[in-house]
Structure formats: C-alpha cells, structure tokens
Amino acid sequence: MSAVATLTDVTMRYRDHTALDGVTAAFATDGITGLLGRNGAGKTTLMQLLTGHRVPTRGRVAVLGADPYENDAVLQQVCFVKESQRYPDHFRVRDALSAAATLFPGWDDDLARSLVADFDLPARRPVNKLSRGMVSAVGITIGLASRAPVTLFDEPYLGLDAVARQLFYDRLIADYAEVPRTVILSTHLIEEISGLLEHVLLLDAGRVLLDADAEDLRAAALTVTGPADRVAAFGRRHSVLTSDTLGGAGRAVVRLSGPVDAADLLAWGLTAEPTPLQQLVVALSRRPAGVPAQAGERGRTAFEEVTP
C-alpha cells in the first residue's frame, strides 16, 4: 500500500490522560477510511495530529512525507473539517467559501457552487445566523470543494437531517470517483457510511483495536442464528464475539477462523448473514460492565489476527 499519512508508535498525553497510546497506522493514497471508536477513543486527537494542530508526546507523524506541524507546504494539501468549526463573526457563507478558496490550491469553485445550491445554503447570510445543520453543510462544502489530497471530516454532520446526510454521502462518493484522494471520516453513524468505506481504523481507549480493509471485514464475521445448542457448537469452532439466547433460540456474532460451507450451515440447522459493520464495531468495542476505558489496556482482541 502506498501511504499518504502515517503514525508511528504515537502517544499523545494531555497532562495525566493518555489519549493515544502507541498508535501505528497508515492511510492509503486514494482511499476512504472510517475512523471509528467510542466517545473519547482518540479519533479527534488523531486527526489533530495529522493536521498539525498538535505535536505528539512521543512517536512520529508524517503526512505527504513530512511532519505536518507548522509545515505550510503540507498543510495546504490538507483540509480538516472539524465537528464544531468556528468562523469569524462577520463571515457570510460566501466569505467562508472565498476564504477557503484562497487556502487550497485545488479548490473547485463550480463544485462549491453546486453544493451550496444542493444544501440550499443562503450565500449572503452570516454563518453565525445559520442553523446548526447549515453550519455543518458549510463545512462539508468546504471539505469537498477543497479537493485537498488529504481531507479529514471529524463527525461533520452535527444537526444535518437525513436527506442532507445522504446528499453528503452521494456527493462524496461521486467526487471521490472523479478526483480520488485520501479521505478520513470519523463518525458514530457507522451503518450510514459503511458502504462508502474502503478501510476501517477502530480505536478504543487510545489504542488501535482494528485496522482492516472493509472488504476483508465483511468476509470475516457472520451473525448466526438457530437452535441455541447448535449456535454454541458452531461458535466453538470459530470465535464468538457476542451471543445471546431467547428460549431455545440462539444468535451469535462469530469471527470466522476458516471458510464456512453454506451446505454445512444448513445441515446444522443454522442461518447466517453478514454482520453489519456497526454490530461488529459494537461487539469489538464492548467492555465488561464496570471496566473503564483506559489507554494502556487492550480491549477485546478477538479480531486482531484479521488485521492485514
């Protein structure tokens, strides 16, 4: 894989709190990565390091072959759409877009205009008079129209309604097809974006819990249902991530340790379907009740061998 951005054994501490702990990861040139994880997992911190907003306590961050911190040559190739982006008080929508146009060499004005129209953004209205969702739409417009080789969206759609979110996904995928680039998208709306993702990086308490191609993930787990004893027996052949029973019926999310023959499943009286990404992430990130998230401790590790 040719990587456009890497973190090598990166630790980030805020006073006594370790937000990232020994993270090593690489982001492919031209790829859409979902940066996933529970609240406080370290997603924003990781993005801040990639965009030169912070310097790691330990380890190395490289973007386009160089340290991004205070590096203008790198940073003009990087667009970071933050969860709660603030704009100068007097800025109208069109001012925000004009300012962005001067920052990014690849800025596409036609694309910006068409996104403004699609999101129904009032170009002359001050940004601080927009609704929460409209402010998000401004950020998304800037993120897409920047056409930056490395574009990061940190939960970009606070307040956006379902129709506008779908518009974002559609425009992202269409524009990515036209101008491939590296997109890193952090979100809690995993199911909504799972179809867009080529790669998944899952953080838990500051550590990498999963780093895998989305395609491999789809083939790596099954949700199996059927008589509880048979589900349990099937699970013993593989690796059970979560399971529950209701009466005599069982259901388990199973990480496969080898190929599964459909006829074999049928003979066992079981039905199986691919495990949705969201369910998989929940299963992997789940900690036993009462166990706090703490960097330095690993979460569940059942999936680690799947990591390419």
Ligand SMILES: Nc1ncnc2c1ncn2[C@@H]1O[C@H](COP(=O)(O)OP(=O)(O)OP(=O)(O)O)[C@@H](O)[C@H]1O
């Ligand atoms: N400036 C800071 N000072 C102290 N602690 C911080 C600071 N920024 C982040 N943290 C802590 O670091 C941890 C990781 O935070 P981060 O914002 O990176 O998580 P996140 O995965 O983006 O979470 P969320 O999904 O809730 O946005 C959290 O425990 C957070 O409280």
